[in-house]
Amino acid sequence: MRDTPQLLFKNRRPGETVFMAGYRASGGYEALEKAFRQMSPAELRELVKASALRGRGGAGFPTGVKWTFFPADKPGPKYLVCNCDEMEPGTYKDGELLMADPHQLVEGMIVSAYALQTDVGYIFIRYAYEKQAENLRRAIAEARDAGYIGKDILGSGFDFELHVHGSAGRYILGEETALLNGLEGQRPNPRLKPPFPAVKGLFGRPTTVNNVETIANIPHIINGGAVWFKDLALTADGSGTKLFGLSGHLNRTECFELPVGIPLREVVETYGQGVWQGRKFKACLPGGASTPYLTPEHLDVALDFSTLEAVGSRFGTAGVTVFDDRTCMVAATLNLIRFFARESCGWCTPCRDGLSMVRWLLETIEGGRGRPEHLAMLKEQFHNISGTSFCALAEGAMGPLSGLLTHFEQEIVDHIEKGGCPFRS
Numbered sequence: 001m002r003d004t005p006q007l008l009f010k011n012r013r014p015g016e017t018v019f020m021a022g023y024r025a026s027g028g029y030e031a032l033e034k035a036f037r038q039m040s041p042a043e044l045r046e047l048v049k050a051s052a053l054r055g056r057g058g059a060g061f062p063t064g065v066k067w068t069f070f071p072a073d074k075p076g077p078k079y080l081v082c083n084c085d086e087m088e089p090g091t092y093k094d095g096e097l098l099m100a101d102p103h104q105l106v107e108g109m110i111v112s113a114y115a116l117q118t119d120v121g122y123i124f125i126r127y128a129y130e131k132q133a134e135n136l137r138r139a140i141a142e143a144r145d146a147g148y149i150g151k152d153i154l155g156s157g158f159d160f161e162l163h164v165h166g167s168a169g170r171y172i173l174g175e176e177t178a179l180l181n182g183l184e185g186q187r188p189n190p191r192l193k194p195p196f197p198a199v200k201g202l203f204g205r206p207t208t209v210n211n212v213e214t215i216a217n218i219p220h221i222i223n224g225g226a227v228w229f230k231d232l233a234l235t236a237d238g239s240g241t242k243l244f245g246l247s248g249h250l251n252r253t254e255c256f257e258l259p260v261g262i263p264l265r266e267v268v269e270t271y272g273q274g275v276w277q278g279r280k281f282k283a284c285l286p287g288g289a290s291t292p293y294l295t296p297e298h299l300d301v302a303l304d305f306s307t308l309e310a311v312g313s314r315f316g317t318a319g320v321t322v323f324d325d326r327t328c329m330v331a332a333t334l335n336l337i338r339f340f341a342r343e344s345c346g347w348c349t350p351c352r353d354g355l356s357m358v359r360w361l362l363e364t365i366e367g368g369r370g371r372p373e374h375l376a377m378l379k380e381q382f383h384n385i386s387g388t389s390f391c392a393l394a395e396g397a398m399g400p401l402s403g404l405l406t407h408f409e410q411e412i413v414d415h416i417e418k419g420g421c422p423f424r425s
């Protein structure tokens with residue numbers, strides 16, 4: 001096992017949650033005190049930019065750059081929204097973080113709000129995360145008692161309120177503009193961009209939406225500095241550590257904090273303790289359900305944003321789901337497409353009708369009724385949907401389909417030729 005500095009999981013103990021006393025004992029709220037007493041909002045924004053932190057919600061956009069689009073100096077209400085919707089299959093890291101140490105997010109929200117000069121923050125949380133929401137409410141109350149939330153925080157003249165808001169339990173609510181509609185009490189269809197939320201977001205006001213893990217990293221960057229944070233990664237492209245949520249056919253399925261840029265083989269063999277039941281590694285989703293499959297030839301690639309893009313996949317949320325050599329990749333992909341088709345909000349045709357069509361094609365092929373033209377139809381649907389949908393849900397659904405067509409086309413052909421699934425006995 002690697003001796004990775006534990007930032008986000010520093011206080012993690014099985015079955016326990018750390019609240020104010022324990023959090024303070026491990027250096028909690030020192031970053032907030034430093035930020036409010038020694039740093040200007042502009043200096044904080046510069047620090048985050050220099051750290052090269054990239055958003056941990058899936059798209060990996062540089063956080064400091066995103067913050068430069070935000071009109072921090074403009075007067076009037078502005079909002080910071082934390083995205084904890086986390087409904088994508090294979091991704092559970094934010095929930096783990098909030099089970100272990102909710103004050104990190106609370107401290108991160110307060111200092112980020114100060115950096116962006118936002119008045120109000122919302123943590124938008126998955127409906128099933130009842131315990132995590134309870135942890136957050138308790139941590140917020142403790143932070144308020146300590147004088148970190150409310151009026152004139154630490155005599156800075158800065159006021160900030162922080163609320164926890166439950167999600168309605170649909171995947172689309174994690175898309176940042178659908179989330180804003182949901183927070184406003186509207187139907188959660190995504191919004192047309194531009195205008196981007198930084199210009200016109202929640203209640204028509206400037207808004208930044210960031211992921212839980214992204215925000216939780218901010219206090220650590222203030223404590224350790226931008227260079228230290230960047231150097232935690234193993235590859236020049238990366239920065240920081242990352243929460244890797246392991247699942248699927250591994251001997252050990254847990255969430256680990258590991259350096260960005262760690263090789264896939266190490267994640268599978270050391271942390272996942274190898275493929276279960278002595279079987280072989282066949283494929284994995286490296287970053288949640290919307291990322292194209294990697295195969296054994298990719299076991300030595302570094303898990304970071306640009307390396308994975310170079311090999312045709314994506315880092316996403318670093319939810320690593322492994323499939324063993326007895327897995328039918330048609331069935332695995334069908335399972336994921338069923339999720340995406342069910343969660344389509346129905347707003348645009350490529351997603352609403354295209355994903356239903358892909359689902360039907362894969363069900364037909366997997367069920368042994370496939371004909372040779374169905375492979376061509378699958379490819380046609382892939383091209384029809386890619387790059388044409390209103391938001392990134394349908395594009396994400398094309399991740400595993402693209403992996404299936406690139407690496408496992410022969411399995412589709414075998415299903416069609418044999419008139420059934422070759423993996424079923």
Ligand SMILES: Cc1cc2nc3c(=O)[nH]c(=O)nc-3n(C[C@H](O)[C@H](O)[C@H](O)COP(=O)(O)O)c2cc1C
Nearest residue numbers: 055056057083085086174175176210211214392393
């Ligand atoms: C369908 C869909 C679901 C998403 N779900 C989440 C989610 O649960 N959590 C999250 O942080 N980002 C999610 N995202 C990405 C957000 O739209 C947004 O990019 C992210 O919250 C920005 O935070 P970051 O810059 O800190 O990564 C989702 C995107 C799409 C298209």
Ligand code: SF4
Nearest residue numbers: 345346347348351391
């Ligand atoms: S891509 Fe899907 S989820 Fe996104 S707007 Fe279109 S129908 Fe809705």
